Amino acid sequence: xxxxxxxxxxxxxxxxxxxxxxxxxxxxxxxxxxxxxxxxxxxxxxxxxxxxxxxxxxxxxxxxxxxxxxxxxxxxxxxxxxxxxxxxxxxxxxxxxxxxxxxxxxxxxxxxxxxxxxxxxxxxxxxxxxxxxxxxxxxxxxxxxxxxxxxxxxxxxxxxxxxxxxxxxxxxxxxxxxxxxxxxxxxxxxxxxxxxxxxxxxxxxxxxxxxxxxxxxxxxxxxxxxxxxxxxxxxxxxxxxxxxxxxxxxxxxxxxxxxxxxxxxxxxxxxxxxxxxxxxxxxxxxxxxxxxxxxxxxxxxxxxxxxxxxxxxxxxxxxxxxxxxxxxxxxxxxxxxxxxxxxxxxxxxxxxxxxxxxxxxxxxxxxxxxxxxxxxxxxxxxxxxxxxxxxxxxxxxxxxxxxxxxxxxxxxxxxxxxxxxxxxxxxxxxxxxxxxxxxxxxxxxxxxxxxxxxxxxxxxxxxxxxxxxxxxxxxxxxxxxxxxxxxxxxxxxxxxxxxxxxxxxxxxxxxxxxxxxxxxxxxxxxxxxxxxxxxxxxxxxxxxxxxxxxxxxxxxxxxxxxxxxxxxxxxxxxxxxxxxxxxxxxxxxxxxxxxxxxxxxxxxxxxxxxxxxxxxxxxxxxxxxxxxxxxxxxxxxxxxxxxxxxxxxxxxxxxxxxxxxxxxxxxxxxxxxxxxxxxxxxxxxxxxxxxxxxxxxxxxxxxxxxxxxxxxxxxxxxxxxxxxxxxxxxxxxxxxxxxxxxxxxxxx
Numbered sequence: 246x247x248x249x250x251x252x253x254x255x256x257x258x259x260x261x262x263x264x265x266x267x268x269x270x271x272x273x274x275x276x277x278x279x280x281x282x283x284x285x286x287x288x289x290x291x292x293x294x295x296x297x298x299x300x301x302x303x304x305x306x307x308x309x310x311x312x313x314x315x316x317x318x319x320x321x322x323x324x325x326x327x328x329x330x331x332x333x334x335x336x337x338x339x340x341x342x343x344x345x346x347x348x349x350x351x352x353x354x355x356x357x358x359x360x361x362x363x364x365x366x367x368x369x370x371x372x373x374x375x376x377x378x379x380x381x382x383x384x385x386x387x388x389x390x391x392x393x394x395x396x397x398x399x400x401x402x403x404x405x406x407x408x409x410x411x412x413x414x415x416x417x418x419x420x421x422x423x424x425x426x427x428x429x430x431x432x433x434x435x436x437x438x439x440x441x442x443x444x445x446x447x448x449x450x451x452x453x454x455x456x457x458x459x460x461x462x463x464x465x466x467x468x469x470x471x472x473x474x475x476x477x478x479x480x481x482x483x484x485x486x487x488x489x490x491x492x493x494x495x496x497x498x499x500x501x502x503x504x505x506x507x508x509x510x511x512x513x514x515x516x517x518x519x520x521x522x523x524x525x526x527x528x529x530x531x532x533x534x535x536x537x538x539x540x541x542x543x544x545x546x547x548x549x550x551x552x553x554x555x556x557x558x559x560x561x562x563x564x565x566x567x568x569x570x571x572x573x574x575x576x577x578x579x580x581x582x583x584x585x586x587x588x589x590x591x592x593x594x595x596x597x598x599x600x601x602x603x604x605x606x607x608x609x610x611x612x613x614x615x616x617x618x619x620x621x622x623x624x625x626x627x628x629x630x631x632x633x634x635x636x637x638x639x640x641x642x643x644x645x646x647x648x649x650x651x652x653x654x655x656x657x658x659x660x661x662x663x664x665x666x667x668x669x670x671x672x673x674x675x676x677x678x679x680x681x682x683x684x685x686x687x688x689x690x691x692x693x694x695x696x697x698x699x700x701x702x703x704x705x706x707x708x709x710x711x712x713x714x715x716x717x718x719x720x721x722x723x724x725x726x727x728x729x730x731x732x733x734x735x736x737x738x739x740x741x742x743x744x745x746x747x748x749x750x751x752x753x754x755x756x757x758x759x760x761x762x763x764x765x766x767x768x769x770x771x772x773x774x775x776x777x778x779x780x781x782x783x784x785x786x787x788x789x790x791x792x793x794x795x796x797x798x799x800x801x802x803x804x805x806x807x808x809x810x811x812x813x814x815x816x817x818x819x820x821x822x823x824x825x826x827x828x829x830x831x832x833x834x835x836x837x838x839x840x841x842x843x844x845x846x847x848x849x850x851x852x853x854x855x856x857x858x859x860x861x862x863x864x865x866x867x868x869x870x871x872x873x874x875x876x877x878x879x880x881x882x883x884x885x886x887x888x889x890x891x892x893x894x895x896x897x898x899x900x901x902x903x904x905x906x907x908x909x910x911x912x913x914x915x916x917x918x919x920x921x922x923x924x925x926x927x928x929x930x931x932x933x934x935x936x937x938x939x940x941x942x943x944x945x946x947x948x949x950x951x952x953x954x955x956x957x958x959x960x961x962x963x964x965x966x967x968x969x970x971x972x973x974x975x976x977x978x979x980x981x982x983x984x985x986x987x988x989x990x991x992x993x
Contacts, residue, residue, distance in 0.1 A: 326458025
């Protein structure tokens with residue numbers, strides 16, 4: 246398909262994370278830093294002017310949130326406000342003699358992590374010894390009132406939110422107040438109001454909320470400024486003592502430039518007409534327009550939160566078959582900034598908020614948060630919708646969403662495609678000449694993506710194969726056989742999907758042979774692939790792992806059978822053949838026979854001696870003990886080795902690198918949908934960039950094995966995947982591999 250000719254314009258739709266500073270706020274900051282720069286504690290005229298600015302802003306804040314006789318304390322932001330509130334409440338409990346496990350600290354299960362972590366911290370530091378409990382929520386994200394009612398009599402502090410940062414779900418504060426004060430009139434109550442200001446009305450003087458933290462950078466002010474509301478008569482202990490600023494409630498010279506920015510924001514919020522802040526009906530209209538554009542691109546989109554439970558400025562959605570990273574990478578390549586709203590992990594991120602709501606795992610792992618600010622303009626909304634709609638062609642051409650193939654130019658798919666879900670690997674071997682595909686070791690989380698790719702290209706499915714009966718997950722063969730029924734060869738097969746009447750499988754230039762390799766499991770096979778009479782790949786399942794071997798302590802595991810199978814492979818495989826496993830715990834993508842023996846020298850003894858080596862047996866015993874102690878299922882153990890790029894360079898060093906290596910190749914290792922959404926050539930217009938997505942890296946390695954090695958510069962979105970690819974290539978013998986620090990993100 247035709248690549249974009251110009252750089253995509255940035256469309257920022259992650260306002261729940263932070264917001265740009267409004268022009269009027271930026272001007273107020275600059276004016277205060279240069280003109281009204283006095284210290285509010287100084288008694289001369291310059292200080293008095295600063296003091297007036299400070300107190301004027303405080304009064305505006307008081308009016309906006311309806312503070313009444315409560316205190317408004319300027320802070321560095323929400324985290325400080327949360328810490329101050331929880332510290333004060335827990336210290337008050339300790340000084341009142343309310344300690345020990347008979348007492349409870351409650352917080353909503355979907356609260357920002359700052360709340361439970363602060364509760365744990367101060368409960369430990371103050372040695373309060375109270376139990377900390379999460380209040381469950383229903384599928385809409387609404388707090389469980391019956392749980393609260395049961396726990397309140399022994400509760401010291403209850404923490405809830407006005408509006409959730411991931412889902413936009415708002416809590417009914419009036420109903421909560423009625424419940425809390427009817428059961429426990431004296432309990433202290435903190436409400437996180439960070440996502441509320443400018444999005445929902447607040448009149449705290451009519452409520453019995455004790456603490457309410459706010460943050461400036463969530464509402465167009467700079468980072469590092471916020472304020473805390475404290476109800477009159479509520480216990481409060483300053484975290485910071487010293488100069489006595491803020492009436493002794495928070496010492497330290499006030500952040501007057503940040504406070505001036507708040508003043509400018511507050512003045513806009515108070516305007517009845519011509520304010521930059523939009524009315525609630527207008528915000529709902531923006532939401533509907535954005536949601537309509539999203540559904541045009543992803544017809545199967547599912548909302549994870551919706552009316553009437555939310556504020557209008559947050560859209561949290563998932564798309565079947567997509568992990569959140571897939572959509573984030575796609576959007577980011579097109580210049581659209583959204584968030585997964587998820588806690589990062591070593592595997593696929595999941596949203597603890599959606600998990601607490603009891604939503605299916607696929608929705609939690611695929612959650613995308615699109616959030617716009619209450620000052621969005623009509624033009625900005627239209628621009629965002631146009632940018633989203635432009636992705637329809639991309640997702641169709643890459644078969645991420647099925648559509649009429651005649652309406653778009655499909656991205657070519659040929660050779661080996663390696664798809665990953667966490668540490669699981671699935672493979673497609675594609676013969677472009679004959680429009681055929683063989684699917685190997687498919688896993689259920691990738692079944693939809695595989696099916697759409699095959700259906701989009703209308704590949705004839707020669708076979709859906711497994712290398713063994715998987716111990717830790719079900720095979721996706723039955724699911725794919727149903728999804729691809731119209732394209733699949735309908736022939737009798739064995740338990741692993743191999744056609745019974747075919748000792749060899751011929752597909753275009755590829756020939757596949759199945760070799761029995763029991764050991765990890767009794768029915769396991771290795772599928773050896775030749776192309777033009779040259780061995781290319783061997784699909785080894787869990788018999789061999791990149792950097793390790795499959796475990797032998799599972800039912801059917803057999804050390805003697807393993808040794809015999811290892812010897813059979815030693816006779817069968819060629820040195821350059823790439824070994825492809827169904828697990829890749831160390832992110833190595835593949836191994837080779839020589840690499841395996843080099844990294845696991847004990848296997849040399851297994852191959853060449855009749856007696857089983859004692860060292861190997863002791864290693865197996867050690868690995869077995871470790872594996873049996875793990876919470877999750879592992880099909881083997883790998884030893885992680887250190888390897889890296891030859892050098893990490895930044896964008897300013899590219900010209901010097903090319904001068905030093907005139908034959909330098911630049912590889913874009915982003916996935917095809919990212920490349921289609923935002924071509925690397927628009928950032929490096931004078932250079933030739935080759936598209937080598939990580940899913941095709943193994944195919945590229947086998948194509949390069951007979952070529953003269955050339956220096957490579959790898960580029961991805963952030964520099965992380967390209968560094969991973971550099972490690973893979975280093976291990977495969979590529980000597981000069983450079984990684985671009987920060988990737989496209991710093992080129993943009």
